[in-house]
Amino acid sequence: MGAEGQRHRPLSGRDLRRAGALSLHALWAQAKLCGESPEKPGIPHNQLTEAELHTRDTKDPDALLQAAWSIEAARVLAWIVGFVDLEPTRLDLADPQELYDVLGFDNDDVPEGKPRSLQEMYEAWERTFSLRRYGVDMRVWCSQDAPIPDTARELTEQDESILLERHYAFAWFMDPLVPSYDRVDL
Incomplete structure (x- = not known):
């Protein structure tokens, strides 16, 4: 059981491997969008979801763009396991190469990180959820x-995309019961 009686999975190498797979997948998609050949090593098929495997075979720019945005989900997971900093109130875009360099390991050895406290995780999750809700309200x-109140600020499309990927990762x-990353219910 987690904070306030909510269940959550304990931290595991699985969480870090998912972050590494997402960061590599995002770099791969970004290279293809730029018309380049991905230079990074391939991701083992057992680390990718069905949707991610499908994206590897597509030339659809929308699917590739969505895959590139997964870098934000990777950053959240890397933050949870303690490898990077994340300020939940800032909506700056992650640097895919920088994050890959932190997470891009080529074997099953999981480096040591300092996992965030449950309180930090739940506060960041709540902040992300609240900002996404605010963005929807502003659009409506x-x-x-x-x-619109004078103090309100409309979120940009980039802000909303960052929040969506962060929400997805959280x-x-x-x-604890979600069967795969592709089947997350927001």
């Missing part, structure tokens, strides 16, 4: 030509 207000980590 704008679509209805409703007056939801996967916090739900």
Whole structure:
């Protein structure tokens, strides 16, 4: 049981391997979007989900762009296991190469990190969820030509994409019953 009686999985090498697979997948997609040949080593098929395996065979720019955004989910998981810093209130874009360099190990040895406390994880998850909800509310207000408070700020598409990927990673980590990363329920 986690904070406030909520269940969660204990940290494991699986969490770090998922972060590494997501970071490598994002770098691979980014290279293909730029018309380059991916230079990084391949990800073992057992580390990829069905959707990620399908993306490897596509030339669809939308699918590749979505795969490139997975770098934000990788950053959340790397933060949870204690390999990188993450300020949940800042919506800056992760550097895919930098994150790969931290996570890109080629064997099953899991480096040691200092996992975040349950309180830190739940606060970051709640902050991410709240900001996503705020973005949806702002879109609804704008679509209805409703007056927007002077202090409100509309989130950019980049902000919303970052929040979606972060939310996805938190939801996967916090739900002990999710069968695979592709089947996360937001």
